[in-house]
Amino acid sequence: MKSIDYYLGREQTYLKHFFLERYLERVAYNIGSFATDFVYVDGFSGPWQSQNEDFHDTSFIIAINRLRLVRSGLAKIGRNLKVRCLFIEKDPAAFSALEGAVSKISDIQCKSLRGYFEESIPNIKEFIGRSFSLVFIDPTGWTGFGLRQIEPILRHAPGEVIVNFMFDYINRFLENPSDDLAPSFNDLFGGPGWESALSATSRREEVIVALYCERMRSIGKFDYVTSTRILNPTKDRTYFYLIYGTRHPKGLIEFRKIEESALVEQEKVRLNAKEANRLERTSQPLLSGLEQLSSPPTPLDIERSLRLAEAEGRLREKLERHSRISYDSALTLMLQTPLVFQSDVKATLQRWQSEITLRLKG
Numbered sequence: 001m002k003s004i005d006y007y008l009g010r011e012q013t014y015l016k017h018f019f020l021e022r023y024l025e026r027v028a029y030n031i032g033s034f035a036t037d038f039v040y041v042d043g044f045s046g047p048w049q050s051q052n053e054d055f056h057d058t059s060f061i062i063a064i065n066r067l068r069l070v071r072s073g074l075a076k077i078g079r080n081l082k083v084r085c086l087f088i089e090k091d092p093a094a095f096s097a098l099e100g101a102v103s104k105i106s107d108i109q110c111k112s113l114r115g116y117f118e119e120s121i122p123n124i125k126e127f128i129g130r131s132f133s134l135v136f137i138d139p140t141g142w143t144g145f146g147l148r149q150i151e152p153i154l155r156h157a158p159g160e161v162i163v164n165f166m167f168d169y170i171n172r173f174l175e176n177p178s179d180d181l182a183p184s185f186n187d188l189f190g191g192p193g194w195e196s197a198l199s200a201t202s203r204r205e206e207v208i209v210a211l212y213c214e215r216m217r218s219i220g221k222f223d224y225v226t227s228t229r230i231l232n233p234t235k236d237r238t239y240f241y242l243i244y245g246t247r248h249p250k251g252l253i254e255f256r257k258i259e260e261s262a263l264v265e266q267e268k269v270r271l272n273a274k275e276a277n278r279l280e281r282t283s284q285p286l287l288s289g290l291e292q293l294s295s296p297p298t299p300l301d302i303e304r305s306l307r308l309a310e311a312e313g314r315l316r317e318k319l320e321r322h323s324r325i326s327y328d329s330a331l332t333l334m335l336q337t338p339l340v341f342q343s344d345v346k347a348t349l350q351r352w353q354s355e356i357t358l359r360l361k362g
């Protein structure tokens, strides 16, 4: 993918692409180590706001390039992975740019489809067949990917889904939901019942995202649905969440690992974006990196410790119900909480060692 310079003023897109590129690499590599086929579907392909004539700053080209690398890496260890990609786009102008770019790709089987994502479900299912699929849903708003409408895609196994849940945008409308918007929110959340989340008095944002995750988990019959948050580059608030559904613990582990590296990147990118923003407004010289760094604990440190306490609370609850639990189930339980990493889980289990009995398998 392109450097951050290509994403000035839209750093959140850089972070989204950073995450997608790295997660795609891990999942394709893992699947390719034992399976013969891997399918990637981009349901809202674009190109969208691209600054590069070869579309190297768009999700579909980033994905193709990364999948090429994975395939050649696998070939070196004697694995031959057949990669297929499907790109869907409804806008005629964007579609024609997409089709033009995709028609030049000859080393990976790529297909572009003009149409609405929800209406393309049968074609998508047919394209995926029985292969493993990663489906990326990256809309411009909150319509066009109703959980019930896309249920067959969510339920496809083996498969995983990543949804860009545009919280900041959605929240502006959720704050004042009018009667005519209610049906579209019913679609978004896969049915009514979302209204109560809006009136949550504390941690409202988390309640809304948790509701979406829970609906996606039950409708998609996923084992795990979790999220990672992408912040506004210059303001201390959420831009969007990447919501991730999987049926495999390995997926959860990889997702959290990428979150860990994306967090470092996010801190760096936001520091620079905020400084550039301030400079533009005040014309004061730039502060040195050291002066800008807030002293610990940073807001991120505080959020991480809250999340860890939340994950430990869940583990405690489980331990109260079962006298023995396996290491794997403790790990997957805790990793479902954003910002909790494998090293945190190990540290917790070590601290609690004397109180709990872990079975290592089964």
Ligand SMILES: C[S@@+](CC[C@H](N)C(=O)[O-])C[C@H]1O[C@@H](n2cnc3c(N)ncnc32)[C@H](O)[C@@H]1O
Pocket: 043, 044, 045, 046, 047, 048, 057, 058, 059, 060, 088, 089, 090, 091, 094, 115, 116, 117, 118, 138, 139, 140, 143, 144
């Ligand atoms: C946010 S942009 C996608 C950006 C792209 N994934 C990337 O990261 O480079 C969303 C795209 O989806 C298209 N779109 C919007 N609604 C759609 C729908 N219901 N079905 C398919 N495409 C849609 C828009 O025209 C736009 O090109």
